[in-house]
Amino acid sequence: MVSEKALGIDLGTTNSGMALIEGDDVQMLQNNEGEPLTPSVVSFDDDGDPVVGRRAENRAPANPDRTIRTIKRHIGTGDGVEIDGESYDPAEISAEILRKLKADAESYLGEEVTRAVVTVPAYFTADQKKATRRAAELAGFDEITLLNEPTAAAIAHGYDAGLDEETLVVYDFGGGTLDVSVLEIADDTFTILTTSGDNHLGGTDFDEAIVEHVADRIEGDRGIDVLAADELRANLRSLGESAKIDLSTAAETELIEPLLGQVDGEIVDVEETLTRDTFESITEDLRERALAPLEQALDDADRTTRDVDTVLLVGGSTRMPAIQERVADYTGVDPELTFEPDKIVAKGAALYAEKSGAVEEQYACTCGETFDAREAFQNHVDDAHGAADHAEKVEERGEITVKSIVTRSLGTRVKDGSFNVLIEKGTPITEATGTKYYTTTRDDQTIMAIDVFQGEHETARENEKLDEFTLTGIPEAPAGDPTIEVTFRIDDDGILHVTAEDIDGDAEGSLTVEQNVTGTSPDDGSDTAQVGS
Ligand code: AMP
Numbered sequence: 345m346v347s348e349k350a351l352g353i354d355l356g357t358t359n360s361g362m363a364l365i366e367g368d369d370v371q372m373l374q375n376n377e378g379e380p381l382t383p384s385v386v387s388f389d390d391d392g393d394p395v396v397g398r399r400a401e402n403r404a405p406a407n408p409d410r411t412i413r414t415i416k417r418h419i420g421t422g423d424g425v426e427i428d429g430e431s432y433d434p435a436e437i438s439a440e441i442l443r444k445l446k447a448d449a450e451s452y453l454g455e456e457v458t459r460a461v462v463t464v465p466a467y468f469t470a471d472q473k474k475a476t477r478r479a480a481e482l483a484g485f486d487e488i489t490l491l492n493e494p495t496a497a498a499i500a501h502g503y504d505a506g507l508d509e510e511t512l513v514v515y516d517f518g519g520g521t522l523d524v525s526v527l528e529i530a531d532d533t534f535t536i537l538t539t540s541g542d543n544h545l546g547g548t549d550f551d552e553a554i555v556e557h558v559a560d561r562i563e564g565d566r567g568i569d570v571l572a573a574d575e576l577r578a579n580l581r582s583l584g585e586s587a588k589i590d591l592s593t594a595a596e597t598e599l600i601e602p603l604l605g606q607v608d609g610e611i612v613d614v615e616e617t618l619t620r621d622t623f624e625s626i627t628e629d630l631r632e633r634a635l636a637p638l639e640q641a642l643d644d645a646d647r648t649t650r651d652v653d654t655v656l657l658v659g660g661s662t663r664m665p666a667i668q669e670r671v672a673d674y675t676g677v678d679p680e681l682t683f684e685p686d687k688i689v690a691k692g693a694a695l696y697a698e699k700s701g702a703v704e705e706q707y708a709c710t711c712g713e714t715f716d717a718r719e720a721f722q723n724h725v726d727d728a729h730g731a732a733d734h735a736e737k738v739e740e741r742g743e744i745t746v747k748s749i750v751t752r753s754l755g756t757r758v759k760d761g762s763f764n765v766l767i768e769k770g771t772p773i774t775e776a777t778g779t780k781y782y783t784t785t786r787d788d789q790t791i792m793a794i795d796v797f798q799g800e801h802e803t804a805r806e807n808e809k810l811d812e813f814t815l816t817g818i819p820e821a822p823a824g825d826p827t828i829e830v831t832f833r834i835d836d837d838g839i840l841h842v843t844a845e846d847i848d849g850d851a852e853g854s855l856t857v858e859q860n861v862t863g864t865s866p867d868d869g870s871d872t873a874q875v876g877s
């Protein structure tokens with residue numbers, strides 16, 4: 345039997361999780377090993393068969409060359425993964441993880457599951473999203489919706505806190521990346537205003553700061569350069585990470601390891617005390633960097649900290665008190681810690697599956713009972729009423745809509761210096777295209793400058809200039825004669841394409857503004873056709 349239910353899947357870099365709506369509750373689903381999270385690790389056994397999750401993790405020490413981790417970093421990038429001389433597409437490896445989750449969910453439910461909402465980082469390009477979708481198809485899902493991770497977190501938050509009108513910042517600081525999204529929630533619509541981030545800043549940088557600090561001390565005391573040896577460095581890094589995690593709750597911690605490794609036949613041990621104060625002083629620059637994407641995201645969204653109602657902290661690195669303080673100081677809002685930062689995304693995906701219309705219908709009998717499946721509804725009518733007079737009431741459940749919009753108007757400068765808008769602020773990005781016609785202002789004018797501005801001021805120069813280009817080769821003619829067609833179009837990746845063309849002549853030119861001019865790309869919920877609706 346095929347289940348009516350859709351799985352919410354957080355396909356993570358290190359761990360993956362799945363959630364399901366059960367009754368009125370959203371719950372993490374345990375895998376066959378009885379754990380709510382499945383390591384995103386794949387290996388191949390001697391017969392070449394895939395082994396996934398905890399079992400792959402357990403086999404890893406004996407099979408380092410046949411164990412694949414953090415495949416999410418490579419999906420959709422064109423990189424392949426080499427195992428035993430055979431090259432695998434990262435989408436195929438991710439498909440193995442999804443296949444296991446699907447199988448485990450099916451053994452729990454006793455039914456086949458064919459629908460999934462799979463989350464992806466907001467910064468994923470169209471290629472990365474496409475590859476993720478392909479992985480889900482390979483795994484056997486046939487109705488797949490991709491949802492941005494921060495949106496999923498916001499939905500889970502909205503569900504817990506009760507949906508309200510608010511401007512929400514999702515600050516997601518993980519092991520290797522920082523992502524900040526600004527969303528607006530109103531009338532059950534989640535509008536992604538902007539996302540910004542740093543793909544090279546994460547918890548591992550804080551571990552590394554401890555590593556450098558302790559290595560300096562060892563070098564100073566004993567003249568040993570522990571960083572020169574890979575093994576020592578790796579061991580010190582895991583000591584550093586544990587110390588960092590301790591310091592999120594303790595004022596002081598010990599780094600103790602009697603056998604860090606050997607250098608020139610000499611055993612190197614570590615015995616260091618690290619206080620939170622010291623840790624915070626050696627990581628001050630990292631915290632400063634961790635603020636930049638927040639400033640950028642608000643700025644891009646045309647919002648100030650005064651507009652922010654809620655800050656949602658997601659990701660392991662937001663457990664650091666100094667990060668929480670820094671974000672609170674900057675925004676003036678006490679951030680909300682999510683209690684289960686590693687589960688909120690899967691739960692949000694399951695909620696989206698249920699509430700967005702991915703599970704479309706509910707069957708309500710006139711007696712008041714409701715059913716997810718038509719079959720159950722019909723059985724009920726037959727058994728309880730045995731009559732046709734209990735007319736069927738079918739309810740749509742599309743309670744949540746997710747969309748991305750153009751956050752600042754886009755246009756060009758005309759002769760008197762005013763700003764001429766081609767794409768209005770607030771336009772859903774699936775409809776973001778605009779064409780206008782211009783002409784020359786001087787006789788025999790053969791070139792025309794096309795300036796691209798972004799903002800709301802009626803004087804072009806008061807807005808942000810994104811780029812410019814010059815259309816050349818306009819045939820000589822009296823002022824006002826030529827007709828120049830200018831089109832602004834935003835593609836699926838949020839990139840602005842500007843074209844200009846003399847419609848009576850041959851002159852044409854174009855420009856691509858690489859800067860992302862929207863909240864995000866439009867793949868959120870595209871299967872449910874709600875983007876921009
Ligand atoms: P994530 O990618 O969200 O799972 O986050 C992983 C990162 O969070 C790693 O760098 C962890 O070291 C870090 N992390 C997890 N728990 C804590 C904690 N209590 N305090 C500080 N960092 C933590």
